[in-house]
Amino acid sequence: MRHRKDHRRLGRKREHRHALLRNLVTALxxxxxxxxxxxxxxETRRMAERMITFGKQGDLAARRHVARFVMKSEIVAKLFxxxxxxxxxxxGGYTRIVRIGHRLGDAGETAYLELVKSVExxxxxxxxxxxxxxxxxxxxxxxxxxxxxxxxxxxEAAEAAEDKPKRGRKKEPAGAGVGGxxxxxxxxGPRKVGGG
Numbered sequence: 286m287r288h289r290k291d292h293r294r295l296g297r298k299r300e301h302r303h304a305l306l307r308n309l310v311t312a313l314x315x316x317x318x319x320x321x322x323x324x325x326x327x328e329t330r331r332m333a334e335r336m337i338t339f340g341k342q343g344d345l346a347a348r349r350h351v352a353r354f355v356m357k358s359e360i361v362a363k364l365f366x367x368x369x370x371x372x373x374x375x376x377g378g379y380t381r382i383v384r385i386g387h388r389l390g391d392a393g394e395t396a397y398l399e400l401v402k403s404v405e406x407x408x409x410x411x412x413x414x415x416x417x418x419x420x421x422x423x424x425x426x427x428x429x430x431x432x433x434x435x436x437x438x439x440x441e442a443a444e445a446a447e448d449k450p451k452r453g454r455k456k457e458p459a460g461a462g463v464g465g466x467x468x469x470x471x472x473x474g475p476r477k478v479g480g481g
Contacts, residue, residue: 293328306332309398311356313380314364318399323384326398330380333398337379340369368400 295302309329312319314336321329336354339347348365355361372379383397402410 292331293324295324295328307354307356310336310354311360313398313400314355314360314368315357318397320385320395320397323382323394323396326382326396329398330382334377334379336364337369337372338377340364341372343369371400371402371406 295305297305305325306329309319309321309325310333313329313333319329332354336351339351343365348361351364352358352361355364379401381399381401383399385395385397387393388395
């Protein structure tokens with residue numbers, strides 16, 4: 286019998302479980318797809334679909350109810366202005382759970398929890414991703430040529446610096462130097478303080 290077994294406890298106290306679900310629902314609305322365990326996904330789905338139903342109502346009381354649960358005010362605005370209109374013609378079933386296998390660490394069964402989108406929305410997102418990838422490829426190919434030119438200019442500057450003597454030191458003649466015997470010996474250690 287399952288008397289009074291309303292929900293999964295997820296191994297947490299009430300306050301911790303409530304905070305976890307609030308965070309997961311907020312992340313779901315923000316990113317539109319999250320990865321979590323199957324048990325957490327099933328619990329999060331209950332709350333997320335309830336929030337989307339409030340978003341479809343659109344009145345002030347519904348907005349206040351959602352604002353009490355969702356963590357960020359900009360996500361509340363996104364829910365009411367963007368996400369809820371997607372499901373104006375749909376009665377429930379706003380989310381989908383896609384199982385993706387077991388975790389390596391503890392063999393927990395993981396899944397994606399995502400918002401269901403129409404075919405048109407998926408095509409628009411696909412076109413946007415392709416356009417972004419093309420723009421990135423163009424920008425990378427455009428940046429490589431100036432970097433090569435910059436590297437060549439740096440090499441030329443380094444060669445020119447080697448030809449010039451450094452400031453403050455005189456260039457020694459070819460015969461002078463170590464073992465030459467003449468001239469002033471250069472100090473290598475710290476100078477003595479005082480008269481020495």
